Amino acid sequence: MRFKAAPSRDRLQLTAFKNPEFALFATAMFLGYLGLYIPFFYIQIYSSENSNITGELYFYLITIMNGAGLFGGLILGHLADIIGPFNAFCLSAGACGALVFGWIGISSEASILAFCILYGFFSSGLITIPATVVAVNLCPDIEQYGVRMTLQMVPAAIGLLVGNPIAGAILGHGWPALQAFAAVLIVSSAAFAMTARVINRDPKANQTFQQISYDTTDELGMNSLHLPKTWTRAAILIRINSLIKGVSAVRQIVVERLGDLLTHDIVPIIPLRDSISASGDHSPLSYIGEAIQGKPTIRIHTKDLNDVFAEEAFANKGISPVILDAKENLAFVNGTAVSTASAALALYDAHTLALLAQVITAMSVEALNGTLESFDAFFSLMRPHPGQTEAAKNIHSFLSGSKLTKINTGEGMTLRQDRCSIHTAPQWIGPVLEDFLLAHQQVQFSNRQPITKSVTSAMDKVRQGNCTIGRMLFAQSVEIINPATSRGMTPNLVLEDPSTSFIFKGTDISSAPLQAELRFLSTPMNHKQTAEMGNQSLNSLALISARYTHTSNDVLTQLMASQLIAVCQALDLRVMHIQFLENFRPEFEAVYHAFSSKFPGEVIGNITNQPALLEALWKQMVNSLETTVTLNAKDRFTAIAQACRATLLNSAFMYDSKTPVRSTEEFCGNLANAMLETWVAHREAYLIHGDATTYLGQGSASRAFAPRAPSQG
Incomplete structure (x- = not known):
């Protein structure tokens, strides 16, 4: 049998520099290390020439910087776990750049000592944090970590080799030139690192080298890959209800541990898609079964992005895991608790x-x-x-x-x-x-x-x-x-x-x-x-x-x-319409009586002998309100008033009028103006303090919990 040759590996992986954030961070490493060790190399010479340090204290300045760096590495490393390694690196580089700018012109013993302590503290971040940045943010496959880290350290090593000799040449122009050179390099390193961080879109990467945190905050979103916590809790409860019937041959301690999961909120994360629901929800229930056994590979729901596993969760609550006996595993997973719960x-x-x-x-x-x-x-x-x-x-x-x-x-x-x-x-x-x-x-x-x-x-x-x-x-x-x-x-x-x-x-x-x-x-x-x-x-x-x-x-x-x-x-529009008719009825009668008062006495007698005319006009107006809703207010009320024209002209008393058309048009114009004025005022008032609840039935009480629709579309 002939075996295929193993595929060749790209050991250099120079294609990594095609990644913008990888190339930007490599540039940041080069610039940072180009200026990082200039203060370490020249601080003793500067102190002996420009400061008032007593005795031989300047001889111990590098020791002081290294000692401060010990604490800086510990504290900044812990800070990187909280705010993310990219953020911690940018903070360290920015602080170092600011300190080197502050180095220009200082000469007192106290200021020199303060500079050495602070610079030693923050410079440790530029030394220790890059390894974490590469592992978490710049290495898609952890098996490539060694190569990726080497690619980042090569430009850093070049910067370290040439930085101090270049600084020595610049020193010929004076100490301020050397100090400014180092400061600009370190600040530029911070700027390039910040740009890489923005492109990386990872403002808070609190992952570690060993594991990557699993985000459970968006469990109901389209991209969720696990069952919601509420479904899992319900499944545990249903499984308890099934097992306590005593037909599945499991011990009481197993049921008690299931109860502990609910009591202490130790809810395992279960994959969303895994069950065919045939002889049971085997795969989802196995996660619950492994959780009560305290398996270190079973993740637990938490309120943040920190990973907690079943073994740790049980230890934190002081609970001893249970070991399932023979056939208890099968009895545990043969059930429909998960599908039934959901x-x-x-x-x-x-x-x-x-x-x-x-x-x-x-x-x-x-x-x-x-x-x-x-x-x-x-x-x-x-x-x-x-x-x-x-x-x-x-x-x-x-x-x-x-x-x-x-x-x-x-x-x-x-x-x-x-x-x-x-x-x-x-x-x-x-x-x-x-x-x-x-x-x-x-x-x-x-x-x-x-x-x-x-x-x-x-x-x-x-x-x-x-x-x-x-x-x-x-x-x-x-x-x-x-x-x-x-x-x-x-x-x-x-x-x-x-x-x-x-x-x-x-x-x-x-x-x-x-x-x-x-x-x-x-x-x-x-x-x-x-x-x-x-x-x-x-x-x-x-x-x-x-x-x-x-x-x-x-x-x-x-x-x-x-x-x-x-x-x-x-409902608001319906009630507003009803209240408008209630408010406009007196106005309508006033317009009608003003119209009728202009006729001679014998005509007025005919009018007063026809009380149905007023109601006929009112009914015509109400019907026209329903059929003219597609018109703007001004055109609508003009059309409504004109719709009353035929009713008015066909009335018996208009035959006694000498100018029936002119009188009718005058009435229609007054009616349209009165309706428009009353409608606008009523609409504005309803927007402010309108309330439809007194008109509604018992079921429409839910309207009180709905927001009022805006007045503009």
Whole structure:
């Protein structure tokens, strides 16, 4: 048999200098070491020529600098673990550069000693920290550390070799020239290192050479690779509940250690994707099993980025790990605790969202001036589906006490019944509630060695139910925002003139992809894959189904948030419209009586004998308010006033008027001006202290927790 030759290795790895931060830090090392040892080499000569140091103290200045460097190396090294090695190096180089600039002109014994101590302290950072910078920030593969460190030390060694001779040549121009030369070099080193740090984008790299910390702070984010801590805690609790039944042949001490994990918050980090949920969640449960044994390789959730492992966590709490006996390992991992835990948490959220959907539906009925008859108990008696009965009962209860719903007798109404998005809501939500109840029953089980298809089925039902609820809410939102179906509300629920703002058009647009994503996520988890070389040919993938159910809940929550804000705005607009009519009625009557007072006595008699005319004009004005919502205020109220023209001209008393057209136009102009003035004043007042709660039903109390929509789009 002929073996392939081992691949050749690039021992020099000069391609590392193509990395900007690596090249910049190499430049920083060259410049830093070019000037770093100039004070060490020349401080004794400078002191003997320019200072008032007594005796032979100047002979010990280098010893003093080296002694201070011993403490500096320890302290700055510890500081590097806190603020990051790059930051610590920049701090050391910057401090050394500042000290060398301060060296210019000092001559007293105290100042020389202070300079030596401080420079020796901070210069140790330039000597000891570069190794950590390379290991943590500039070495993607730790096996390349030796080569990478050598590539950094070569320019540093060159700088060290040529720095002092160059300084000796510069000394011929005086001590200030030498000191400035050294200071500029070290400050330049700090600048290059800082630039490399910015490019490296690692402002706080608190990793060590031996291990790299695992970030657990964004456990719910898209890039998380581990189960959320709450899921793991729930899994531990469910596993305890299963094992204490006594059918899995584990000792009491094992259950007690599981309880200690919860009591002392020692929660292991479990990979997000590892389980096929066939004869159990083997891989995730093995992490919990190894945690109670205090394995040094099992990471524990912490509140910061510091790594803590199970062995250390148990020692910190004074707890002795347990060693699993024969077959206890198998008994421990044969279970569905992880998938069941995540499913139970997802189902809890789904129940809450289903209830909130019924609250939002009740609010939508109010916003659309709907009727209670769609939720009457009669329909449940005729079609006794339990989910429909519960939904209708809940929505009817939420609408109790509302002043915005109407009794639709068909007289004077455009539609005999409300639109489908609200009047069929109980029939739409009902099956979802029944599915959620069945899912709840399916999740409530524990078994030693199950095929967890029940959990998968339950989660599939929840995702499909979320899609159904989202579709209903999306339809309600569209009808509220659309002026053609909103029964008198402005386009896009704008408070100002429709031509100046499109505030809720973005809500309508953003809701569409959310609903599309819900439909995508509602796909059943039927993508089975044979595992363990065919031994586990059937597996449920329950944990995957539960994970995507959490995602579905998140998407539906965002959709509901958008709908809730929109319906709260709609309720404000509806109540503002009602209060405007209440406030304008006296103004309307005043305009009418001012108009009628200009006619002769016999005509006035005809007017007063026709009380229905005033109500006919008022009804025409109210109806026109609903059909002119797309116009700006000035044009809108002019159009409303002109709509009253035909009613006025067709009245009997206008036949006695000598100038019916001129009188009618005068009335319409006065009415338009009065409406515009009252509307603007009322709108501004409502923005400041408007309150719709007295008009709302019991379920719409949630509106009090929603922010007021801004006045500008």
